[in-house]
Amino acid sequence: MTIELSARVTCTDCPIRHRAVCAYCTGDELDVLEQLKSYKTFKAGEPILWRADKLTYVGSLVHGVATLSKTLEDGRTQMVGLLLPSDFIGRPGRSEIEFDVVAVTDVTLCCFQIKPFEALIASTPHVAQRLVEMALDELDVAREWMLLLGRKTAREKIATFVQMLVQRQHIAGTDLPGQALSLPLTQEQIANYLGLTLETVSRQLGIMKKNGILRFSDRRHFEVIDFPALQLATGDDSDGGVLV
Amino acid sequence: MTIELSARVTCTDCPIRHRAVCAYCTGDELDVLEQLKSYKTFKAGEPILWRADKLTYVGSLVHGVATLSKTLEDGRTQMVGLLLPSDFIGRPGRSEIEFDVVAVTDVTLCCFQIKPFEALIASTPHVAQRLVEMALDELDVAREWMLLLGRKTAREKIATFVQMLVQRQHIAGTDLPGQALSLPLTQEQIANYLGLTLETVSRQLGIMKKNGILRFSDRRHFEVIDFPALQLATGDDSDGGVLV
C-alpha cells in the first residue's frame, strides 16, 4: 500500500487530529490552522533538522517515523526520542534544538512557519496548553528512559522497547491486522536507542524468539506471543508502569 | 555556618528571586505570591514527595539539595534529576509524579498549595511562561543525561558530573571562596545518578585525584585543578556543550 504523502488533508479528516498539538482546538481554531499549515515530506533516511540549525518551522508528524539523536565527537550516538504520528517537532520559545532529527521511514510533516506559530500560541490557549502537556509527557518518557539506560540489562531493555512499541502503536490505533506490529527501526537504530551494540540487540531478539515470546513474519513485522513473559522481562513492577 | 531555615524571607530579598518560577514577575505579582507562599523545611534524608503521592503542593527549592529518583522492583535505582536552589517541584496540570523526591541535605522549600497555584498560573502569564521554560530546560538536561547514561564510559560520566556541578554552582552564584566546590552527594548517590556502582565511582574519583585533575579538601569539598583535562575527560566536543 502506498500512501500519497503530499496529499493535502483538511484538519477535520486528519489522522492525528485528536492527539497532536491541535487536539484541543475548536472548529474555529482549526480554520485558522488550516490557513497556516503546509505539508513537507521527507524520504527515509533524510535529515529533517540538524543540531544547532536555526528553527524556521515547527510541525507535527503525520505519517512515518523519525528519531531524535545526539552524537559524541567520536561517533557514539544515542537516540533521545522516537517520533511517531502526532508527535511534535520544535519548541515554544526556542529557536534551536540540540539534537538531530532524522526520518527513518518516509515522513509527512504538518508544518507551520515559526513566527506565525508563535503568534498562534499567544492567541490560542488551546494550542499553548496542549504544547505544555506534550512537553511534560516527553519529560516523563525521557526519565523513564534514563532508568532504562542507566539500570536495565540488555534483555530488559529490549523487552521494554518492544512493550513500548506495542503500547504506542496501540494508542495510535495504527495496529496492523491481528497482533502484527511493525518494527520501524533497524537493529543498529534500536541499539542506539537502548545504549547497546547491534550485535547485542540481534542476540537478545534471537533469544526472545527462541523463548517463544516474539515471532517475526519478516524483518519488519512481528507479533508478541507471550505477553506476560514480555512484561516480566522488562524488569518493571508487575502492574506495568505506563511508558507512552 | 548555620542558616536559619524557617526564617521567612520577603520575595524581593529571596536568593532565588531571579531564577525560580517567579523570575519574570513584577513587583505587583510578587505581592500576590507573598500572600500565598509558605515555607516548608526537611531534614537531610527525609522524603519530600513519594511516587504516586497526590500532589497537594508545589514549590521552589530555596536552600539545599534534593534528588529525583526512580526505582525498579528489585531495588536498582536511578536518579533522574538533581534539584538545586531555584529548581521547581511539581507540574502544571499534573496531580501526580512518577518518581521520588528526597532531601539530601537540609532543605527549604517555598511552597504553594496546588489549587491556588493553578489559579495563579491561569492569571499570571509570567509564571506560566517561566514554568514552561523551566520544563523545557529540564527536558534538555534529561536528554543530555540519556547520552551520558547510554554511551559514556565511567570516567566520562564522572568528569561530566563534576563539570555539571561546577557550572551549576557557578550559575547559581553559590561558589565557595576560591575554586572550592561542594559535593552534595555521597558516592552511592553519585553512582545512582550516573548508572554506576559506588565502587566504580570511588575508583574513578581516585584516578582523577592521582591525575591531578581534582583535589579534595575533605569528603564534601573539592576543587578542579586541571580544567582542560576535566573537559577532555567528559568525552564531549571541545567547545563544551552546556549542561545546565
Add this chain to the structure above:
DNA sequence: CGGAGTCTTGAAATATGTCAACTCCCGTGG
C-alpha cells in the same frame, strides 16, 4: 570510645563490547 555510615582497595566473575566472517535479502542495472 564505639559504631554506623562512608569510602577504599583487591580479586574474581560476568555481561556486554569488539572484531571478524558469513548469510540472507532485496533492489538495481546489465
Add this chain to the structure above:
DNA sequence: CCACGGGAGTTGACATATTTCAAGACTCCG
C-alpha cells in the same frame, strides 16, 4: 531475468570495562 552488490542481520571467539563480593580503613558524631 539473472548476477551483482550492498545493507542488514547472524553467529562465534575473544577482550575488557564494570560489577560483584569481600575485607578493611577512615571519620564523624553521639
